[in-house]
Amino acid sequence: xxxxxxxxxxxxxxxxVVKGTNFVxxxxxxxxxxxxxxxxxxxxxxxxxxxxSASREGRSTLLEMVRRTAEKVFIPFxxxxxxxxxxxxxxxxxxxxxxxxxxxxxVKRPQLVSEGAERFGSQCIVVAIDARxxxxxxxxxxxxxxxxxxxxxxxxxxxxxxxxxxxxxxLLTSMDGDGTKDGYDNALNxxxxxxxxxxxxxxxxxxxxxxxxxxxxxxxxxxxxxxxLFHFKELTVKQVKDYLLAEGIAIRPAEQGGRI
Amino acid sequence: MIAIVDYGMGNLRSVEKAxxxxxxxxxxxxxxxxxxxxxxxxxxxxxxxxxxxxxLRVRGLIPSLEKVVQDGRPFxxxxxxxxxxxxxxxxxxxxxxxxGLGLIPGRVRRFPPGLKVPQMGWNQIDAVRRDPLMMGxxxxxxxxxxxxxxxxxxxxxxxLTTTDYGISFTSSAAVGNLYGIQYHPEKSxxxxxxxxxxxxxxxxxxxxxx
Numbered sequence: 001x002x003x004x005x006x007x008x009x010x011x012x013x014x015x016x017v018v019k020g021t022n023f024v025x026x027x028x029x030x031x032x033x034x035x036x037x038x039x040x041x042x043x044x045x046x047x048x049x050x051x052x053s054a055s056r057e058g059r060s061t062l063l064e065m066v067r068r069t070a071e072k073v074f075i076p077f078x079x080x081x082x083x084x085x086x087x088x089x090x091x092x093x094x095x096x097x098x099x100x101x102x103x104x105x106x107v108k109r110p111q112l113v114s115e116g117a118e119r120f121g122s123q124c125i126v127v128a129i130d131a132r133x134x135x136x137x138x139x140x141x142x143x144x145x146x147x148x149x150x151x152x153x154x155x156x157x158x159x160x161x162x163x164x165x166x167x168x169x170x171l172l173t174s175m176d177g178d179g180t181k182d183g184y185d186n187a188l189n190x191x192x193x194x195x196x197x198x199x200x201x202x203x204x205x206x207x208x209x210x211x212x213x214x215x216x217x218x219x220x221x222x223x224x225x226x227x228x229l230f231h232f233k234e235l236t237v238k239q240v241k242d243y244l245l246a247e248g249i250a251i252r253p254a255e256q257g258g259r260i
Numbered sequence: 261m262i263a264i265v266d267y268g269m270g271n272l273r274s275v276e277k278a279x280x281x282x283x284x285x286x287x288x289x290x291x292x293x294x295x296x297x298x299x300x301x302x303x304x305x306x307x308x309x310x311x312x313x314x315x316l317r318v319r320g321l322i323p324s325l326e327k328v329v330q331d332g333r334p335f336x337x338x339x340x341x342x343x344x345x346x347x348x349x350x351x352x353x354x355x356x357x358x359x360g361l362g363l364i365p366g367r368v369r370r371f372p373p374g375l376k377v378p379q380m381g382w383n384q385i386d387a388v389r390r391d392p393l394m395m396g397x398x399x400x401x402x403x404x405x406x407x408x409x410x411x412x413x414x415x416x417x418x419x420l421t422t423t424d425y426g427i428s429f430t431s432s433a434a435v436g437n438l439y440g441i442q443y444h445p446e447k448s449x450x451x452x453x454x455x456x457x458x459x460x461x462x463x464x465x466x467x468x469x470x
Contacts, residue, residue, distance in 0.1 A: 001424055003382040003402060040449055045382055071277045076404060076447050096273045098447065121307065123378050123406045168380065197376060222381070252382045252402035258450040260281060 003252045004216050005045040005223035006240055007201060008230040010035055012051050012081075015061035017231070033068045039230070040075045042237045043254025047073065048101070048171070048225060051081035052146070063095045070096025074260055078126055080171070086115050093120055101126035101171055104144040107151060107158075110165055117166025126201075127167040131155035131188055132175040140174075140188050147175050155188065156195050163196045170196065171225065174204035179228070181207025189219030201225050209235065209243040216249055262286045262463060263298035265325070267315045269305035269340060278446035282456035284463070295324040300334035300463040303341035306406070309349040309368065310358045312340055322361065329363050334437045334463045339407060342433065342440030343368045346411050364435055366413035375426045378408040385421035385431050385443070393432070393439055393458050394420060401451045403431070403443035410442065437466065 010017050010032050017032045036047045049069075051062045059082065066079055079092050080101030089100050106113050106127055116125045130147045131140040140155035159170050172192055174185035184202045193200045199222035202215040206226040215224045229235050238254035245251050264279065266272050266288040279286040279302065286302070287294075295301060303325065305312055316322050329335050337345050348357035349368035357367060371377050382402040387394065410429035413419060420432035423442070431442045439459065445452035 001383065002379065005381055070273050074274075074278055074281070074446060074449050074453060093271060096271060096277075098274075123380055168378070199376070199380065256402055256449060256451050260450050260453045 001250045003045070003250045004221075004244070005201075006043075006212070006237055006244075006251070007046045007048055007223050007225040008039045008044050008237065009048040009050060009203070009225050009227040010231070011227060012049050012053070012062065012065065014053050014055070014058045015065055018052070032065055033072055035231075036069055036073045036077065039237065040073050041257050041259055043241055043252070043257035044075060044237045045223070045252060046076045046078065048078045048080065050101075051079065053082070063091060066092055066095035066097050075257075078171075080126070080128055084112075086112070086119060089116050089120060089124075093124065099124050099126050099169070101128045103128040103130065106162065107142060107144050107153065110161065113162050113165040113167050117168070122166050122168035122198075125167050126169045126171050127159075127162040128171040128173065129155055129158060129162075129192075130173045130175050131185075133185070133188070138187060138191075140191075143175055147173075147178070156191050159192045160195050163198050167198060169199045169201065171201045171203060172221075177205025178203075180205055181229070183207065183211040184215045184219055184221070184224070186214055186219035189215060189221050193220035193222075199223060207234075209240060212240050212244060213247050213249065216244070261298055262300045262302060262460075263295045264288050264302045264304065265295060265321065266290050267305070267312070267319055267321060269307045269312045269315060272304055274446045275302065275304045275338065278453065279456055279460075282453055282460055284456065284460040290319050290321065292320050292324040295321060296327055298328070298333075299467050300336075300459075301325065301328050302336045302338065302459075303344065304338040305340035305344070307340060309340065309343060309351040309360070309409070312344055313358065313360065316344075325361060326363070329438050332437050332466075334459065334466050335439065336459050337440035338446075339442060339444060342442050343409060343411055345433075345438065345440050346413070349409060351409060363438060364411075364413060364418055364433060364440070365415055366411060368409045369412050370409050371425065372427065378406055379425050380406045383423050383425060383431075383443075385423055387421055388419045391420050391434055392462055393434065393455060395458050396454050397451055397458075402448075403445070403452060404447040405431075405443045407442060411440070437462065
């Protein structure tokens with residue numbers, strides 16, 4: 001049976017790992033390649049790099065980081081942040097990434113998703129959706145530019161649209177939950193998971209073991225992503241996986257990672 | 261030396277780096293002579309079956325691959341590289357079978373409707389018979405898969421492992437020194453690396469006995 005996946009996320013700026021709370025404050029914390037290799041050894045199923053460099057220098061540093069990652073990390077990895085064209089996708093895939101994720105650029109120009117899927121295959125194209133709940137209602141709007149700009153797009157409708165365009169996976173971040181450690185927004189997760197037939201990665205809000213179980217059981221997510229929780233070792237990948245296995249969820253045991 | 265066949269079907273950098281980490285002496289090539297001179301061959305690949313066969317054909321690689329297999333030299337097909345070993349694929353809808361290399365009897369089929377396609381993620385390999393390729397890989401280990409089609413051998417004796425994805429399909433196959441695996445060992449962390457090291461040992465054994 002296909003396992004549910006546990007995915008640590010690394011926020012990267014100018015080739016260094018940073019971690020923000022609610023997308024604003026940043027705190028430097030190390031070499032992304034070494035950290036990703038450590039996550040591989042600790043039993044993570046994939047790693048996501050989110051690049052928040054704005055400068056051109058930062059972008060070329062990113063490609064070098066992707067190349068080094070491909071040499072040292074033997075689980076799939078996704079690179080997102082600032083990808084605006086098929087040429088950007090090509091450069092990152094050529095450097096060795098398994099998947100790329102697009103967010104703002106896909107909202108601006110949805111054909112980027114279909115062009116990317118046609119050229120590199122759907123399995124390569126992850127669409128990241130940052131969603132915020134409309135207060136008091138059970139619907140969510142899509143935000144762009146790192147969560148700073150609201151759009152009129154309904155998150156569930158947008159998810160269905162990108163699936164039609166050829167997205168292989170949806171990385172669904174709850175802007176309300178991000179950084180709070182109050183748990184994933186499983187109403188959002190299940191609304192999207194029920195609307196599409198591609199995997200949904202729950203993101204934003206993980207703070208304790210039960211949150212991962214709830215994302216899979218209540219949120220119907222295929223994978224759960226966390227950044228600061230793993231980064232600051234509040235929980236280890238092994239603790240999360242041991243807990244989920246004990247809860248009877250299909251999980252690749254952390255021991256199948258390990259020193260290579 | 262082990263030739264990794266680079267025929268325009270995906271980025272082979274991860275495969276190359278993982279083989280190097282597994283201690284194998286590998287090089288990337290699309291040259292027939294280099295393939296024919298190699299001690300062993302790895303045929304990776306992702307993408308469309310028909311285009312892959314066409315890319316092999318225009319490079320003149322098909323007779324070279326057949327020769328390596330006929331000599332009994334170790335050969336490892338990965339993902340699409342496994343599927344190409346079979347007689348043909350049902351990939352092109354309504355246009356009959358797209359011919360493959362025909363080195364293992366059987367055909368490549370699409371997952372039935374109702375399953376999420378591609379299968380993408382970690383799934384278990386369940387042992388059917390023992391083989392040096394699987395040494396040190398515990399039964400039911402998880403491997404990383406990305407595929408929409410699967411190989412369906414006509415003779416079950418080639419099956420090393422099966423995997424359950426709504427249906428049970430062949431995830432590892434072997435006929436003598438000819439191996440094919442549907443999952444990506446280069447993306448399967450320590451367990452995938454064990455399989456690559458085992459293939460390296462099979463190649464070493466072959467070299468020392470020839």
